[in-house]
Amino acid sequence: MAVTASQAKILKLLALVPVGRVVTYGQLADLAGLPGRARLVGYMLRTLEMIEQPWHRVVGANGRISLPKGSPGWLEQRQRLLSEGITFKGNAISGQCVDMQQCQWRPDLGEMLMLFEF
Numbered sequence: 001m002a003v004t005a006s007q008a009k010i011l012k013l014l015a016l017v018p019v020g021r022v023v024t025y026g027q028l029a030d031l032a033g034l035p036g037r038a039r040l041v042g043y044m045l046r047t048l049e050m051i052e053q054p055w056h057r058v059v060g061a062n063g064r065i066s067l068p069k070g071s072p073g074w075l076e077q078r079q080r081l082l083s084e085g086i087t088f089k090g091n092a093i094s095g096q097c098v099d100m101q102q103c104q105w106r107p108d109l110g111e112m113l114m115l116f117e118f
Contacts, residue, residue, distance in 0.1 A: 003048070006032070006034055006037075006040065007044050007048070009032040009033065009034070010028060010029070010032045010034070010040075010041055010044060011053055012032075013028055013031050013032050014028060014053040014054065014055070014057070014058065015053045015054070016107075017054060017057045017058075017105050018105060019054075019084050019085075020084045020085045020086065020103065021057065021103055021104065021105035022057045022058065022059050022063075022081070022086060022098050022100075022103050022104055022105065023057060023058055023059075023104065023105050024038070024058070024059060024060060024061045024104075025038035025039070025041040025042050025058055025059075025060065025061070025066075026038035026041075026061055027104075027105075028041050028058060029041050031107070031112070038061075041058065042066065045058060055077075056076070056077045056080040056081060057081070057084075057105075059098050062097055063089075063097035063098040063099070063100045064096075064097050064098075065077050065078060065081075065098075078096075081098065086098055086099075086103050087099040087102055087103060
């Protein structure tokens with residue numbers, strides 16, 4: 001499957017998310033210059049095969065893992081995040097969310113300019 005220009009931008013940014021940090025689907029779309037396209041990010045991550053980028057660092061806007069809770073994919077993503085030092089808050093009833101205050105990647109403009117090749 002060929003990767004579109006939009007998908008290439010998203011994948012390039014995803015590769016820049018540091019270990020121990022997460023981004024939301026909407027944030028990744030915004031950073032890629034695709035505001036309002038959070039669903040495109042989710043669809044792309046779900047449908048592209050053999051993604052080598054750190055897909056597990058993308059969570060919902062509320063900090064929740066978007067896969068069905070308890071599914072093999074959910075368990076894998078949670079374990080990968082925990083192994084990188086990502087902290088969760090809440091309990092089993094509230095659905096455990098990533099502590100976005102602590103763990104969300106918030107690159108500033110200077111950082112983005114240094115990371116991207118133009």
